[in-house]
Amino acid sequence: MSAEDTLLETDDAMQKAVEYLLHEFSAVRTGKATPALIENIDVFVRAYNSVMKLKGLAIITTPDARMLEVKAFDPSTTQDIERAIRESKLGLNPAAAGSSLRIPIPELSEERRRDMVKLVKQLAEEAKVRIRAARKEGIDSGKKLKASNLLTEDGQKDLEEEIQEYTNKYVKEIDSHTAHKEAELMKV
Template sequence: MSEGIDFKDIQRRMDGAIAAFKSDLASLRTGRASSNLLDVVQVEAYGSKMPLNQVANVTVPEPRMISVSVWDKQMVGAVDRAIREANLGFNPIVDGQNLRIPLPELNEERRKELVKVAHTYAENAKVAVRHVRRDGMDDLKKAEKDGDISQDDQRRDSDRVQKMTDEVITEVDRLLADKEKEIMQV
């Protein structure tokens, strides 16, 4: 291995982009309720934005219902507002310190919107991977310029970084196709 760049670090950063993409996809609802659907909700609480799971408990009592138990009575309004403003298509029903969120059946138009959101998440993941590739390539060029590695090593390592990038992009495309199929399934 050359002294140009750390391939393990590049792989770790690319794996991080995949993990973030998987998390984003998990927050997209298909036909069933999941506590992950509310992971993207940020609540204005105590002077700052906080993830919903830090101010409430999210459970799934039924296949088409999400229950949110807010810990602080004064936060119920903020949680309700945050869920409505998250643009997830949910209409929470406030019941004391609890919010019930019925999941309506997905219509064709909403399914297509969710597919577009999934494509946006995929593009963001690809951009993150390309940034990692660019950083790796820049490090290789700098190492060659500084005389740490030869031109042949630089070319070989560049090909390796490109191959890693291609593999991760293919994985993003595969995950997107699976999620798209899941969303469009009636």
């Protein structure tokens, strides 16, 4: 492995941490109905005796801005889907409407908005931990390259500086996304 490979792997790991954060942010609700809110809920399906993601079991649509509709591919899984949505941390209350579920998205109270902001900050901190872990792996890799005489001492210092630049860039990006999501949550 070379210093360039180490930089590429570190950059890739940090980029994936930011992408994962954005994916997690899409599931934090802002009072507006969006399929991303529930599509990754794990559903235990008794008929199949396995756990599946909701998006693999049903079509999720938004008939209007405050309503989600879930239509199961297999009507026998509707009760399992309803139970999973009800037991999720989202505080949603689905109502059966024939072979589909209608899920009203309630207006967020001030207290609930603040709870969501805390969750967003927690998710951001977890992403920063992933960034720092990628930085540590990159620096450790640089030390191994120096130990095997594939990198000079100056080369190792340069590598560590570049890795730190990546770290600063991605932490700044996380902070930016977090501030945007907080503003979105607090907007009434």
